[in-house]
Amino acid sequence: MLILNCPYCGVDAEETELAAGGEAHLKRFGPGSSDDDFHDYLFMRENPKGVHLERWRHANGCGKWFHAARCTNTLEVFGTYSAQVSEPPQEIKDAITAKRPGWTWREFE
Amino acid sequence: MSEPISALNHASYDGIAKVTECGLQGMITLRGDLSDKVLAKAVKVATGQKIPGQREAFVNGDTGVCWMSPDELLVLVPYAEVNTKLAAMTEALGSTHSLAVNVSDARAVFSISGANAREVLGKLAPVELSAEAFQPGQIRRSRLAQVAGAFWMDDAETFRVVCFRSAADYVFKLLKVAAQPGSEVGVY
Numbered sequence: 461m462l463i464l465n466c467p468y469c470g471v472d473a474e475e476t477e478l479a480a481g482g483e484a485h486l487k488r489f490g491p492g493s494s495d496d497d498f499h500d501y502l503f504m505r506e507n508p509k510g511v512h513l514e515r516w517r518h519a520n521g522c523g524k525w526f527h528a529a530r531c532t533n534t535l536e537v538f539g540t541y542s543a544q545v546s547e548p549p550q551e552i553k554d555a556i557t558a559k560r561p562g563w564t565w566r567e568f569e
Numbered sequence: 570m571s572e573p574i575s576a577l578n579h580a581s582y583d584g585i586a587k588v589t590e591c592g593l594q595g596m597i598t599l600r601g602d603l604s605d606k607v608l609a610k611a612v613k614v615a616t617g618q619k620i621p622g623q624r625e626a627f628v629n630g631d632t633g634v635c636w637m638s639p640d641e642l643l644v645l646v647p648y649a650e651v652n653t654k655l656a657a658m659t660e661a662l663g664s665t666h667s668l669a670v671n672v673s674d675a676r677a678v679f680s681i682s683g684a685n686a687r688e689v690l691g692k693l694a695p696v697e698l699s700a701e702a703f704q705p706g707q708i709r710r711s712r713l714a715q716v717a718g719a720f721w722m723d724d725a726e727t728f729r730v731v732c733f734r735s736a737a738d739y740v741f742k743l744l745k746v747a748a749q750p751g752s753e754v755g756v757y
Contacts, residue, residue: 469624477695520712
């Protein structure tokens with residue numbers, strides 16, 4: 461059972477209270493972009509064994525979206541953070557580095 | 570004018586705790602910037618309460634205000650006064666970017682009272698309900714089995730549960746099963 465701390469209402473919400481929202485920090489390639497970029501934006505997703513950044517929504521709760529950093533291998537949660545960012549904040553990166561030195565995820569490390 | 574009645578018209582059940590449908594409750598959803606002074610004044614006008622902090626509920630009987638999310642409050646007023654209170658709030662809010670809507674008839678309210686009230690609700694919601702973790706003055710939005718619900722405590726042995734009116738029958742049945750005689754778990 462995955463338990464994530466909602467950064468908006470501060471509760472430790474368990475998985476059944478949350479809705480998964482897929483991969484975090486997608487960059488949109490819309491009108492005017494190349495077909496390859498648009499294809500990658502639509503279809504290409506990370507599927508790592510290890511560190512992963514995801515979007516979640518506290519659906520049965522405050523209803524807010526937030527980001528979570530966790531390990532898909534061990535279900536360990538490194539931290540949750542605001543949805544209003546385009547990359548993980550430094551303290552989340554530090555928390556992941558402390559547990560998984562040398563981690564990379566897309567362009568972040 | 571037809572007489573408004575609540576979803577289950579005061580149905581009640583006695584088991585390890587007493588479950589009652591509370592009848593009509595005036596509710597106003599207020600969305601906006603909770604740090605705004607104008608918003609605080611509107612809440613004061615309607616309920617006499619200040620703006621609650623994260624997960625706080627200042628409720629006295631059928632009047633009060635609950636924190637729902639970082640930009641949403643639930644304002645509770647007596648059902649008969651909801652239109653006048655809403656008008657007063659709308660006037661107090663003026664041109665401030667906000668939204669106040671009467672949602673009274675979209676909701677159902679239950680009370681769970683008795684020494685085993687925590688047990689009954691603890692079976693239905695994935696929430697830590699021990700006396701150390703959950704106290705009067707707090708509100709928690711969560712789920713009750715398969716539907717959304719919110720609850721707070723009137724006193725140490727009484728919960729007030731809010732759900733959508735369309736799910737009222739389902740929630741009442743859930744609470745009845747959870748309150749069956751002899752079904753105490755003894756965790757709390």
